[in-house]
Amino acid sequence: MHNLNKRLLAQQIQAWLQEDVGAGDVTSLSTIPVASKSTGIIHVKQDGILAGISIAEAVFAEVDPKLQFKAEVMDGTPVTKGTIIATVTGSTRSILIGERLALNLLQRLSGIATKTHAFTAxxxxxxxxxxxxxxxTPGLRLLEKYAVRVGGGHNHRFGLYDAVMIKDNHIKGAGSITAAVQAAREAIPHTMKIEVEVEDFMQLEEALQVGADIIMLDNMPPAQMKEAVAVIKSRAPHIIVEGSGSVSPQTIRVMAETGVDIISIGQLTYSVAALDISLDLNARKESTFA
Structure with a gap:
């Protein structure tokens, strides 16, 4: 599962199932005979990059360990409309209980992987x-950041606890970039880096003088960003330079050509269209689902 925390994932799946199933799936329990067996064919209905197949498997395993899940396609694989990505066989009731959660996660994560791949390309x-x-999305960070990696991207800090990132409000609260960096340096272990967000050359100069490890150039026009990168690399080539702000598939190449080392993109996770994926019971497996 590409370095996923399996124990945390299992806890989350249990909570999500409790949210959806509650005391029981009244529709399936009242309409499907207890002995009924089926095979669910999971297939995609539009082109994209698959992410979350092992997570869908974990959902069905949590619902009913006797279900037999077979992945036909691995995460990171480009898929086209009609591609069968997995089958799940066993109790019909169990398949229907796990269906929506498994599909919700597959669709969301595949949408993120697809969008990330489009940017990286x-x-x-x-x-x-x-x-x-x-x-x-609250509660989905572990999986959404996983999907970014599947799509060819990388992860920034995971939370507030694993890196110092001094942004405009921290600067205002501390009084200056210098004060914020010096206070952070005294408080954190030597193994932790300090990133500073700057919006103009005055702030850039202060960040350089106080010894930031990473400098984020936020919402700078391309020409200004390119000049800022040149200044940083000429004076402190060890500093990592991050570009950020209003990044789209149409603007990302221009930003990349400024020479920044990293480009951070919020919309990889916050404004994503889910990839359309469905599960059909007892369908002919040779069907293309076109």
């Missing part, structure tokens, strides 16, 4: 790394 020939942000 534009700059694949350039030495830049695309990263996500903390603009994730």
């Amino acid at each position: 534009v700059v694949a020939d350039l030495p830049v790394r695309l990263v996500d942000t903390r603009k994730t």
Whole structure:
């Protein structure tokens, strides 16, 4: 599962199932005979990049360990409309209980992987790394950041606890970039880096003088960003430079060509269309679902 925390994932799946199933699936329990067996064919209804197949398997396993799940396609694979990505066989009731949660996760994560792949494809020939942000769905950060990796992107900090990121409100609260960086340096372990967000050359100069480890150039026009990168690399080539702000598939290449090392993109996770994926019971497996 590409470094997913399996124990945390299992806890989340249990909570999500409780939210959906509650005391029981009254429709399936009242209409489907207890001995009924079926095979669910999971297939995609539009082109994209698959993400979450092992997570869907974990959902069905949590519902009923006797269900037999067979993945036909692995995460990270480009899929086209009609592709069968998995089958699940066993109790009809159990399949229907797990269906919606499994599909919800597959659709959401595949949508993120698809969008991430679209961004990375534009700059694949350039030495830049695309990263996500903390603009994730509450409760889904673990999986949404996983989907970014599946789509060819990388992860920024996971939460507030694993890196110092001094932004405009921190600067206002501390009084200055210098005060914020110096206070952070005294409080954190030597193994932790400090990133500072700057919006103009005055702030950039202060961040350089106080010794930031990473500098984020936020919402700068391309020409200004390129000049800022040149200043940083000439004076402190060890500093990692991040570009951010209003990034789209149409603008990302221009930003990448400024020479930044990293581009952070919030919309990889916060404004994503789910990939359309369905489950059909007892369908002919040779069907293309076109």
